[in-house]
Amino acid sequence: MEKVTVIIPCYNGEAFIEKAVRSALGQTIPTRVIVVDDCSKDNSFALLQAIAANEPRLTAIRQPQNGGPSAARNAALRLVETPWVANLDADDYLLSDRLRRLVEHGEAKGLDFVADDVIRVEPGQSPADGVRVWKDELFGSVPMGLARFVRENMAKYAGPRREIGYLKPLMRVTFLREKDLFFREDMRLAEDYEFYARSLTLGARWEVIDPCGYIAVSMPDSLSKAYPTAAIEKMVQADRAFLKTPGLSAEERAAIGEHLHQTATDYAWRTMIDGVRTKSPALMLRALMQPPAVSGKVMLRMVKHLLRLPILPEIPELPRKPARESAGLGLT
Structure with missing residues (x-):
């Protein structure tokens, strides 16, 4: 079977x-x-x-x-x-x-x-x-x-x-x-x-x-x-729902809070981009009407954009070993 x-x-x-x-x-x-x-x-x-x-x-x-x-x-x-x-x-x-x-x-x-x-x-x-x-x-x-x-x-x-x-x-x-x-x-x-x-x-x-x-x-x-801004909003909603889970430890609540901050920042940034592309002041304002830590990140990215500095990734991706050297599966 x-x-x-x-x-x-x-x-x-x-x-x-x-x-x-x-x-x-x-x-x-x-x-x-x-x-x-x-x-x-x-x-x-x-x-x-x-x-x-x-x-x-x-x-x-x-x-x-x-x-x-x-x-x-x-x-x-x-x-x-x-x-x-x-x-x-x-x-x-x-x-x-x-x-x-x-x-x-x-x-x-x-x-x-x-x-x-x-x-x-x-x-x-x-x-x-x-x-x-x-x-x-x-x-x-x-x-x-x-x-x-x-x-x-x-x-x-x-x-x-x-x-x-x-x-x-x-x-x-x-x-x-x-x-x-x-x-x-x-x-x-x-x-x-x-x-x-x-x-x-x-x-x-x-x-x-x-x-x-x-x-x-x-x-x-x-x-x-390639994904719509609404897809990121669903991630924000999911993290907020997790924070309502009964019995979370302090460490679990802190980790979910950090992830929520990340997803909320990504959502606000994409909302700002959408506002600029569509010339919508309402969307641009929505992107900035966020908690200070989130709106601050959005404004910092805007400044980098105006100065023509790299915006993303904020943490550089390091070189990786090929799987033949790292996977342990005898790949050749």
């Missing part, structure tokens, strides 16, 4: 969805795969149906209307019957031994979530030439509580583009069912971060371990690179 189901949301993924599906089906332990097509306009669903016709472990369904990746994931989660479930983005893929490693670690430690450090590659680049998302050195395993998780999603602590909200953990299905845990369908940016943080507020036992073989392909048209 399969222990793991891999769920994949798909929208216009004809060029890469088969690679993702084959990598999930080709694991060294038996897996099931559920792909939810989110009303693709290309031939993604027809391709998935053709693969499923010859592969009983693949289930391919199509949403009645486009609802975004969270809605697609939730539709897949409701169909899962295995003890463990793992997310895979349609443009990413897995090395063959990844799920075995994750399952063995999760079962040995009695975890609810176990995430491995992701290897990020550019299109066409080999995993050996990619870079790790979180760390550049082997660390074994790290227990992850709410305060640390939140801080590891801020450049101040993790470094630019090292946020662990990008990770794709293996998740224990009984925990998800008991806590009625699903992705927020009104969020299309940082919905992973919100879902993982919420799991920690509900008592999930979490660890992050060294890379096991999740390969994230950095696509030029990814939503994480």
Whole structure:
């Protein structure tokens, strides 16, 4: 019997969805795969149906209307019957031994979530030439509580583009069912971060371990690179909701407050940009009508812009080791 189901949301993924599906089906332990097509306009669903016709472990369904990746994931989660479930983005893929490693670690430690450090590659680049998302050195395993998780999603602590909200953990299905845990369908940016943080507020036992073989392909048209200002506002609302969680420790409340300050600053800055572009005094005023720490950051960025100084990133991204030197997977 399969222990793991891999769920994949798909929208216009004809060029890469088969690679993702084959990598999930080709694991060294038996897996099931559920792909939810989110009303693709290309031939993604027809391709998935053709693969499923010859592969009983693949289930391919199509949403009645486009609802975004969270809605697609939730539709897949409701169909899962295995003890463990793992997310895979349609443009990413897995090395063959990844799920075995994750399952063995999760079962040995009695975890609810176990995430491995992701290897990020550019299109066409080999995993050996990619870079790790979180760390550049082997660390074994790290227990992850709410305060640390939140801080590891801020450049101040993790470094630019090292946020662990990008990770794709293996998740224990009984925990998800008991806590009625699903992705927020009104969020299309940082919905992973919100879902993982919420799991920690509900008592999930979490660890992050060294890379096991999740390969994230950095696509030029990814939503994480181009998103509307309203998507950042949802992040601000999520952080404010977390601060209302009963029983938070002082450290957890401080960490969420810091993250809220970061997201509120990003939201205010984008609102200012929108105001300038549309010549809207109301939007520019809204950007400045924020708590002093936030409006001060916005004004500082405006001064830098007028002086033609670099605005972002405020913390420089440091050089990274190639995965062949840092991942410990024998990549060549």
